[in-house]
Amino acid sequence: xxxxxxxxxxxxxxxxxxxxAINSLENARLIGICGxxxxxxxxxxxxxxxxIFSDHTEMLCSDEIDIVTIATxxxxxxxxxxxxAHHGKHVICExxxxxxxxxxxRMIDAxxxxxxxxxxxxxxxxxxxxxxxKSAIENERFGTITCASVHVPWWRNESYYTGNWHGTAILDxxxxxxNQAIHMIDILQYLMGPxxxxxxxxxxxxxxxxxxxxxxxxxxxxxxALGMIYGTTASFPGQFRRLEITGTxxxxxxxxxxxxxxxxxxxxxxxxxxxxxFNQIEGGGGVSDxxxxxxxxxxxxxxxxxxxxxxxxxxxxxxxxxxxxxxIITAIYSSSRDMKPFYFR
Numbered sequence: 468x469x470x471x472x473x474x475x476x477x478x479x480x481x482x483x484x485x486x487x488a489i490n491s492l493e494n495a496r497l498i499g500i501c502g503x504x505x506x507x508x509x510x511x512x513x514x515x516x517x518x519i520f521s522d523h524t525e526m527l528c529s530d531e532i533d534i535v536t537i538a539t540x541x542x543x544x545x546x547x548x549x550x551x552a553h554h555g556k557h558v559i560c561e562x563x564x565x566x567x568x569x570x571x572x573r574m575i576d577a578x579x580x581x582x583x584x585x586x587x588x589x590x591x592x593x594x595x596x597x598x599x600x601k602s603a604i605e606n607e608r609f610g611t612i613t614c615a616s617v618h619v620p621w622w623r624n625e626s627y628y629t630g631n632w633h634g635t636a637i638l639d640x641x642x643x644x645x646n647q648a649i650h651m652i653d654i655l656q657y658l659m660g661p662x663x664x665x666x667x668x669x670x671x672x673x674x675x676x677x678x679x680x681x682x683x684x685x686x687x688x689x690x691x692a693l694g695m696i697y698g699t700t701a702s703f704p705g706q707f708r709r710l711e712i713t714g715t716x717x718x719x720x721x722x723x724x725x726x727x728x729x730x731x732x733x734x735x736x737x738x739x740x741x742x743x744x745f746n747q748i749e750g751g752g753g754v755s756d757x758x759x760x761x762x763x764x765x766x767x768x769x770x771x772x773x774x775x776x777x778x779x780x781x782x783x784x785x786x787x788x789x790x791x792x793x794x795i796i797t798a799i800y801s802s803s804r805d806m807k808p809f810y811f812r
Contacts (some may be wrong), residue, residue, distance in 0.1 A: 468493070468494050468585050469494060469777070470494055470495065470496050471494060471495050471533045471534055471773055471776075472495075472496050472498045472531050472532055472534070473495055473496065473497050473498060473532070473533070473534050473535065473536060474498055474499050474500070474501070474520065474526045474527075474529070474532045474535045474536075474540055475489075475491045475497065475499075475500045475501075475511075475533075475535070475536050476501055476502070476523045476526065476535055476536070476537050476538065476539060476547050477501075477502050477537060477538030477539035477540075477561075478500055478501070478502030478503075478504055478508040478510075478511050479502070479504070479505040479507065479538060479539075479540075479675050480757060480758055481538045481561055482500065482502070482507075482511060482538035482663070483511065483514075484762045485538050485561075485765065485769075486500070486511060486514070486515045486517075486759070487762040487765075487766075487770075488535070488762050488763075488765035488766035488769050489766075489769060491762070491763075491766045492766060492769065492770055492773070494773060495769065495770075495773065497515055497517045498517060498518055498529070498531050498532055499512070499517050499518030499519060499520050499526060499529075500512050500515075500517060500518075500519060500520070500522050501519070501520035501521065501522055501525070501526050513522075513798070517612060517667045517694075518634075518801040522552065523535075523547040523551075524550065527551055527553075527554040527556055528554060528780070531603065532556060533556070533557065534556065534557045534558070534559065534772075534776070535547070535551050535556050535557075535558055535559075536558075536559050536560070536561070536562050536588075536769070537558060537559070537560040537561055538740075540562035540632040540638070540639070541561075541562075541563055541565065541566050541639055541640050541645070541646070542565070542566045542632075542635075542637055542638040542639065542640050543638060544560055544561075544564065544565045544574070545565050545570045545573060545574055547741040548560055548565075548574045548578075548585065549573060549574060549577040551583070552574075552577040552578045552580070552581040552583050552585075553577070553581065553628075554586045555581060555583060556583060557583050557584045557585075557586075557776055558578070558583070558585050558586070559585075559586040559587070559768075559769060559772045560574075560582070560585065560586070560587055560588065560789070561586060561588045562587060562588055562589055562649055562650065562653075562756055562789070562792075563574045563640065563645055563646075563649055563789075563792065563793045563796075564587050564602050564786065564789040564790060564793060565640075565643065565793070566638075566639070566640020566645065566788065566793070567640070567793075567797065568793060568794060568797060571786065571789075571790045573792075575786035575787065575790070577672075578786065584775070584776055584782060584785070585785065585786040586712070586772045586775070586782045586784055586785055586786070586789070587784045587785070587786070587788065587789025588765065588768050588769075588784075589650060589653045589654075589768070589784050589789065589792075590650075590764035590765045590767070590768045591651070591653070591654055591764065592652045592653070592654070592657065592768070592783070592784060593764045593767035593768050593771070594724045594764060595724075595745075596721060596724050596726065596745050597654065599660060599710050599741055599745075600658065600684050600712070600719060600721065601657075603717070603719065603731075604658055604659075604712070605630055605746070606730060607717075607749055608716065608717050608731050608733070609712060609713070609714030609715070609716055609717040609719075609731075610714045610715035610716030610717065610732070611692075611714050611715045611716075612659070612690065612692040612712060612713070612714040613692055613693065613696075613714050613715065614690070614692060614693050614694060614711070614712075614713050615655060615658065615659045615692055615693075615694040615695070615710075615711070615712045615713075616655075616694050616695035616697075616710070616711050617648070617651035617652065617654065617655050617695075617697070617698075617708070617709070617711075618649075618651075618697045618698075618708065618709040618710075618711075619643070619647055619648040619651050619698040619699070619708045620697070620699055620705070620706040620708075621643070621647055621699060621700050621702060621705045621706075621708075621753065621754055621755065621756045622700060622701070622702055622703045622704055622705035622754065623647075623674070623680075623700040623755070623757075625674060625675070627700075627757075628674055628675070628676050628811050631684060633646070633676075634674065634676030634677060634678055634680075634792060635676075635677055636677045636678055639678055640678075640693035641677055641679065641796060641800065642671070642676060642680050642682075642700065643680050643681060643682055643698045643700045643701075643795075644669070644679065644682045644696075644698045644796045644799060644800075645678070645796050646752060647753070648682070648697075648698025649694065649698060649792050649793075649796060650708075651696075651698070651708055651710065651783070651793070652696060652698075652792045652795055652796060653789075653792040654710065655694065655696065655710070655789050656792060656795060658749075659688050659690070659692065659694065659712075660688060660689055660690055660713065661688065661689040661811065662686050662687070662688055662694075662723075662798075662811055663687045663688060663689045663794070663810070663811060664683060664796055664808055664809060664810045664811065665684045665686045665687070665798055665799060665802055665808065665809050666684065666685050666802055666807075666808045666809075667682065667683065667684035667685070667696075667798075667799040667800075667802040667803045667809070668682070668683055668684075669681065669682040669683075669799065669800065669803040670682075672701050673700075673701035674700070674701065679698045679800075679803075680699060680701045681698075681700075681701050682696070682697070682698050682699070682771070682799060683695070683696065683697050683698040684696040684799045684802070687704070692714075692790055696795075696799070702796070704754075704755055705754035705755035706723070706754065707722045707723050707748065707754065708723060708753075708754075709721070709722050716731060716732040716733070717730060717731035717732060718730055719777060723749060724745070724749045725745050725746060725747055725748050726741070726742055726745045726746055727746065729741055729742040729745075729746075763804070768784070771783065772784075794811075796810065
């Protein structure tokens with residue numbers, strides 16, 4: 468079995484999750500870390516007994532490295548991702564892939580031209596409950612889906628935003644939607660398919676930041692269902708994230724990674740087993756503390772990327788797929804700014 472050698476670009480909070488995830492995999496090894504904060508790089512390198520690279524260029528020039536993960540601030544993803552393609556390295560990049568569609572497209576084009584792979588991290592995709600929900604939709608168990616919505620009522624205190632890149636337009640690219648609710652927005656589009664149009668409002672109500680801490684959007688999907696997105700970091704003390712899908716033959720309410728409602732017109736014994744298995748709240752990480760999340764979904768995300776490279780097959784969250792959530796979020800910002808509906812082409 469081949470061992471894939473990894474480097475991590477970035478040394479903030481999420482880099483620690485990448486390191487834990489990589490080290491938990493039998494066919495992956497963390498070679499080294501680089502980042503702009505010398506102390507954080509030194510601490511992580513000592514914690515995981517790996518090499519310190521002076522910068523990402525030195526790392527990308529190393530013949531030891533097969534794959535790099537990107538754990539820099541969101542608006543600093545593009546340059547190392549493109550440079551990695553030029554050096555023949557595969558990349559798996561933390562969400563959002565970047566903060567604008569133009570920058571994402573440059574990243575995708577660079578890896579297509581180089582023949583390397585670009586994948587995104589949307590670790591919520593790797594929770595087991597999602598497979599059951601996706602299957603129920605594909606098997607038309609909801610009948611005609613009439614509404615699908617996601618709610619992310621989280622809390623961040625002012626210290627979260629003070630003295631760093633969080634909440635800045637140039638590096639965060641957005642606030643509660645681009646940084647926090649993006650996970651659930653990705654899940655919504657993954658389950659429901661393309662959005663046809665939306666009308667949105669965003670506001671900065673509780674924090675001294677350049678971007679929104681609250682956003683709402685009403686959606687019409689291409690399948691004619693309606694929907695809603697709500698994301699905030701201004702809901703003390705923070706509540707569990709929630710997904711609701713309802714139709715003419717069924718309703719599912721998912722809270723964190725658990726089902727609070729799993730009910731269909733053609734209810735079966737298997738439905739009862741699914742509900743009984745997953746009806747206890749599991750999760751809660753991120754509600755008020757961004758560090759209070761498990762690393763295992765990251766590990767499954769990275770493992771799936773390695774499998775796609777080894778087997779030379781498409782990765783389920785490739786650059787084009789990871790782009791979709793950012794497209795919805797930037798459309799929300801456009802609708803809110805222009806005070807009119809946004810229509811997708």
